[in-house]
Amino acid sequence: MKSLLGVVIVLFLFSNVQAQEELKRLDLNLKNYEYPYPVSFIEINAQKETYTMAYMYVKAIKPNGKTIVLLHGKNFNGAYWQTTIDTLTKEGYDILVPDQIGFGKSSKPEYFQYSFQQLAENTKYLIENLHIEKTTILGHSMGGMLATRFALMYPEITEKLVLLNPIGLEDWKLKIPYHSVNDWYEQELKKDYKAIKEYQKESYYAGAWNEDYAEWAKLLAGWTLNEKYPLIAWNAALTYDMILTQPVVYEFKELEVPTLLIIGTRDRTALGKNLVSEEVKATMGLYDQLGEETAEKIPDAELVEIPDTGHLPHIEAFNQYITALLSYLKK
Template sequence: MLKKYFILLVAVLLVIPVSAQETDIEKLDTRLTNYEYPYAVNFFKVNAQQEIYEIAYMYIKAENPNGETVMLLHGKNFNGAYWETTIEALSAEGFDVLVPDQIGFGKSSKPNHFQYTFQQLAFNTKKLSDSLEIEKMSVLGHSMGGMLATRFALMYPEVTENLILVNPIGLEDWKLKIPYQSVNDWYKQELKKDYEAIKNYQKENYYAGDWNENYAEWAKLLAGWTLHEDYPIIAWNAALTYDMILTQPVIYEFNELQVPTLLIIGTRDRTALGKNLVSEEVKATMGLYDQLGEKTRDKIPDAKLVEIEDVGHLPHIEAFDRFISPLLDYLKN
């Protein structure tokens, strides 16, 4: 009888796949205390909305400084750590590099209640750069960081030497196409996420070709949060930032920019919030970066566009050499 049960147990285990969530993903707390960044992390305290929050940041001083600083702003599904190779390349060319995690992201504070606005995040970021006595800098933003970088440049043109937007979101007004979602709706969606869901989304929208460890690293980081008992606070902040992105577009102010601007666009990118909420017909009109790059360049005074063919949402991860070369050429000329 025992032998029969043993055989049955083995058979069951053979047909049930072992979840990557259980075997390959490290549980991560809300402040990523058990996740190491590539450079030393410091914390800046900011007083916002009657609370004191901590902004985590890396500030890498070049060994042979050229006197210029570049600030790198992360996207919604990322944190400052994914800029490691970009930091190395910029530092080697003499640039000091500032890399903050915004409130609600990475190693920074995760509020229970916070009114997210791009103005507030830009204000916080300016306070940080002021504390480091940075008078002028080039501001580079990827994805959601592109929306923030644009807002920063609009608010602080005297500080922004150059604006660089790398596959920014917000190049179209998605609320004109998708049905309204409340913060509660976004929260429920976030609570359903796990590694497979995150991986499938990124494979569909971010990358081409075989899934590899360079891509998996950032999906695993997000998935690590979903395993922690405090994940609901991460999900809640994610929901609030969805609402910020959708209700505070920068697309209508591109023509007001007063700083030199470079767009670096991977043309295969199809990222668009809310595509899962619309028909296939409407979905096919969203996130067309092979068209959005040119349209956006034409809206920004004297902007330059570099298109990277057959590259998706993360040029600095998927095709680093093709990303860093035009970036350095622009910054040094």
């Protein structure tokens, strides 16, 4: 029995070391990580400072005159939209994919008051700078909260709104104890590849996992090897606070634009699940219920559910996701 236990321990340690060895140390602004399309930069003047915002602007092969803006989630950047960009540009759409301030290849501020209004204003500035007059806004995860805020602030330039497994469909601060920015920061400092993978496996994919997901977990983990990781962790803590203190769930009824909800129903993503009892945890992030509830709140909404799919339908169930998206865009 002891020898068997020893073998198990050795195998566990070996697999953990192997996972760490596979990681690539990533630059603060991902200079050593290649995006699928050329990246441009624009200067954003906000809060008495100048920041650099990265973006990909990919023109259609045969333009149909329409543009779609893709907004990434909290634990991601514009690169994970590659297959979406590939398909939509072939269908005639110009595609704009920004990295929000604090994410991806964009600036990581030391001091910044994060708000969805500020991020929406930055995005609108980029859109106007590229002389785009109207656009469909598609947001995933945290990007869904930002997309909602953008559509509420700028309905005149938002032709359609698409929410792909957005977070913020429930008000988590009603269920979890208060966690300060410092608390979130300390939590972020403890992260490594194993912790990131386990979180994503439990919440994003609800128990499922395959190597298609590993790329995005390793992207986050690669930052933990950077000596400036505390700055990345601080920005992550600030955005946690933004998400929890600035809910959009109460304003869905105010949306004035046609909206498509694409929901992977196996998703169980919810911030702060580690801070509550198992009983409360079981009531959070139930996307098979939240999709229907949200569609009822939005005046002009259409819901497409993708069964047995987690938080990233555009990675996990691309064909079903893109079929639903294209069908809606062509209406």
